[in-house]
Amino acid sequence: MNIFDILRTDHHDLLLKLENLLEPNGEDQNRLLRDLQTALLAHGKAEEYVVYDRLRQVPHRGELADQLCDEHQQIDDQVDELMRMGPEREEWDEKLTVLKTEVEAHLAEEESVVFPILEDALNERDAEDLGRDFMSSRDDVLQQQHFPLEKRKAPEGAPSKFS
Ligand SMILES: [Fe+2]
Numbered sequence: 001m002n003i004f005d006i007l008r009t010d011h012h013d014l015l016l017k018l019e020n021l022l023e024p025n026g027e028d029q030n031r032l033l034r035d036l037q038t039a040l041l042a043h044g045k046a047e048e049y050v051v052y053d054r055l056r057q058v059p060h061r062g063e064l065a066d067q068l069c070d071e072h073q074q075i076d077d078q079v080d081e082l083m084r085m086g087p088e089r090e091e092w093d094e095k096l097t098v099l100k101t102e103v104e105a106h107l108a109e110e111e112s113v114v115f116p117i118l119e120d121a122l123n124e125r126d127a128e129d130l131g132r133d134f135m136s137s138r139d140d141v142l143q144q145q146h147f148p149l150e151k152r153k154a155p156e157g158a159p160s161k162f163s
């Protein structure tokens, strides 16, 4: 699969998780939120290491990459806030709806702005390679989530800002 198909599939999955959280049908919202947090983190970090890193190589696109990283941070902060708050609190639904709106806007921006830039910059083979790098980076982040006591180290080739 090329990077675009993989990201689209991930985006679809993230939106489903958000919808599920808003309409939990008896499922444990704390667990659903933890699940969403892990999925967002793995997707976002892999994007930063692999996709935005490639975007930065396109002339004049560094600022866009910075802005998208900031959006990841804002989304992570909102998820943290929901974690601290818990589903019992009155403002939970309202905050969750704001989070959903922001995630939707971010994903739409990636698909409508970033995809065309990268589609121009990458040939078919590059797009496949980037897809493989993305999946391996996402797996690395997920593994670090499951084994949090292990010393964290950046995936090979990742920028040094890994933390
Ligand atoms: Fe993103």
Ligand SMILES: [Fe+2]
Pocket (backbone or CB within 6 Å): 007, 011, 043, 047, 107, 110
């Ligand atoms: Fe994304």
